[in-house]
Amino acid sequence: MVKNLRIKNILLLLSATFIFNACSSKSEQEYNKPALYWYNKMMMQIGMGDLDEADDTYTSLESEHRNSPYIPTAMLILVNAHMQDEEYALANFYLDEYIKRFSLSKDIDYARYMKIKANFMGFKQQFRDQQLIDDTLAQILEFKNKYKNSPYMPLVDTMNARLFMAKASMDKEISELYQRRDKPMASEYYMQKSQDSWVNPEEINKVEVPFYRAIFE
Numbered sequence: 458m459v460k461n462l463r464i465k466n467i468l469l470l471l472s473a474t475f476i477f478n479a480c481s482s483k484s485e486q487e488y489n490k491p492a493l494y495w496y497n498k499m500m501m502q503i504g505m506g507d508l509d510e511a512d513d514t515y516t517s518l519e520s521e522h523r524n525s526p527y528i529p530t531a532m533l534i535l536v537n538a539h540m541q542d543e544e545y546a547l548a549n550f551y552l553d554e555y556i557k558r559f560s561l562s563k564d565i566d567y568a569r570y571m572k573i574k575a576n577f578m579g580f581k582q583q584f585r586d587q588q589l590i591d592d593t594l595a596q597i598l599e600f601k602n603k604y605k606n607s608p609y610m611p612l613v614d615t616m617n618a619r620l621f622m623a624k625a626s627m628d629k630e631i632s633e634l635y636q637r638r639d640k641p642m643a644s645e646y647y648m649q650k651s652q653d654s655w656v657n658p659e660e661i662n663k664v665e666v667p668f669y670r671a672i673f674e
Contacts, residue, residue, distance in 0.1 A: 570612065590627075601614075
């Protein structure tokens with residue numbers, strides 16, 4: 458019995474050592490590769506749904522080939538992959554980096570549109586994400602001023618209208634709350650804010666599901 462237990466322990470130890478050495482050997486070989494190698498590997502990992510590994514591979518690409526023409530394309534592909542998985546914070550991370558590094562790119566309006574969309578799709582709780590709404594509306598205003606001829610303008614306009622509807626609905630709810638608490642001045646103030654966002658807040662249905670996502674699904 459004791460002998461069998463010792464044999465099992467030795468086998469487990471040898472197996473663990475083999476796996477560790479194999480992983481270490483694999484890791485040690487993964488450096489000083491051409492940019493196309495890293496790019497293709499990242500695409501394969503994205504295709505398999507392994508975004509954590511794809512992020513790591515992108516880091517290798519960016520570290521070894523910082524000025525590679527594959528970098529901007531890889532970043533936008535990762536943005537779309539993370540948004541597909543509803544990982545909007547990670548999508549925003551890549552978008553912020555892209556906008557900072559490639560502000561003169563011909564695709565900069567697409568990157569800024571995607572940042573607006575990432576915020577918009579990440580908007581989950583109508584009455585808690587007030588700052589996110591305001592920040593996104595400010596980004597939309599900047600987009601509309603800078604990229605008047607962008608092919609993404611109709612989508613940006615749609616998100617703009619829906620965010621104003623959300624803002625109006627939120628202020629209307631606050632107004633009704635103050636009205637129930639017999640605070641007419643506060644109620645009137647927030648009703649005016651609601652009407653500033655949407656002329657007739659009464660025509661806005663109360664949100665029961667994330668209606669704002671429907672245009673992208």
